[in-house]
Amino acid sequence: MFYTQVTVLAIRVRSYKIVYMNKPSGPFLLEARNVSKRYPLGDLEVSALNGITLNVSQGEFMALAGPSGSGKTTLLNLLGCIDQPSSGEIFFDSEPVATKDEKALSILRAKKVGFIFQTFNLIPVLNAVENVEYPLLLLDCSAKERRQRAEQALREVGMEKFFRNRPNQLSGGQRQRLAIARAMVKTPRVILADEPTANLDRKTGGEILELMEHLNINAGVTFILSSHDLAVLDRVKRVFRLQDGEAV
Ligand SMILES: Nc1ncnc2c1ncn2[C@@H]1O[C@H](COP(=O)(O)OP(=O)(O)OP(=O)(O)O)[C@@H](O)[C@H]1O
Ligand SMILES: [Mg+2]
Structure with missing residues (x-):
């Protein structure tokens, strides 16, 4: 009887913890409030997202899931301020993105x-170090510092042997590591990764996920991935599901 009660209590505590851990708390790094996106298509319009509300806290490791065409890439583009919603609002660090002009937006994205x-x-004519240096050109950063930071980022993703390789001289997994180094080099607040394991075998995909988890825990970078890979969805701490542009 006692053991049964303890077990029930443990299950309750555990499920409470899971619910609690999955529930982000404000202030939020990113907020989508009742966001819709329609793309013009000839005389018609395609509704890609419909009334999405999503809050993401600093330090989260989460994924957008859903079948092909459900709106994952569209939502990542809106959260990353690459594109603007047709209606609703995106907030970055509690500031409404819609009030920023193109220059302010490019600074926000760059930093x-x-x-x-x-x-x-990746840029095919540049080698690995030059590819990683590239986003730093938009920031106030000397040539020497750019080189040091790029080489350090490549070391962090285990690419120290491939500084001079161009993308076509790298495997798929190495290209993915290079893309992660390029995203990491400016120490961003958030990394948005669209289907990061889609082109990789299971083992390499697992290593890439481990690397992103490591950067999340040790550098505190927020990760929002999009995926339909169960290995990814099992690994992240929260899954936001989309179907036909709606949250499910
Ligand atoms: N530029 C565009 N113009 C017109 N329609 C678009 C455009 N981009 C996306 N769409 C449409 O919007 C919907 C959502 O597309 P989106 O690319 O966000 O889906 P997804 O979940 O990322 O799919 P996948 O898993 O295949 O990458 C789809 O119906 C798609 O055809
Ligand atoms: Mg997509």
């Missing part, structure tokens, strides 16, 4: 947001 695109978007 605070790291992107890892599904296709990596």
Whole structure:
């Protein structure tokens, strides 16, 4: 009887903890308030997101999940201030993004947001160090400091042997590490990673996730991933599910 009660209590405590841990608390790093996005398509419009509300706290390690076409990339682009919603509001550090002009937005992105695109978007003619240096060109940073920071970021992702390799001289997993180093080099507040394991085998995908987890815990960088990979969804601390542009 006693043991049964203890077990029930333990389960209750555990489930409370899970609910508690998954519930972000303000002030939020990022907020989407009742956000919708419609894309023009000829004479028609495509509704990609419909009435999404999402709060993300500093230090979270979370994922947007949902089938192809559900709006994951669209929402990442809005949260990363690459694109603006058709209605609703995005807040970054409690400031409404819509009130910022293009110059203020590019400064915000350059300083605070790291992107890892599904296709990596690496610059083919630049080697690894030069690719990682590239985002620092937008910041007030000397050539010497750029080089030091880029090499340090590459060391952190285990790419110290590949400083001079161009992207086409790297494997898929190494390119993904390079993309992470490029996103990390400016010590952003948040890294948005669109399907970070989609092009990788299971083992390499696991290593990339481990690396992102390490950066989350040790550097305190917030991560918002998008994925339909169960290995990713099992690993993150919170999953926000989308279906046909709506939260489910
Ligand atoms: N630039 C665009 N113009 C028109 N429609 C678009 C555009 N970008 C996305 N869409 C549409 O918006 C919807 C959401 O697309 P989105 O790319 O956000 O989905 P996703 O969840 O990232 O899909 P996937 O898993 O395939 O990457 C889809 O119906 C898509 O066709
Ligand atoms: Mg997508």
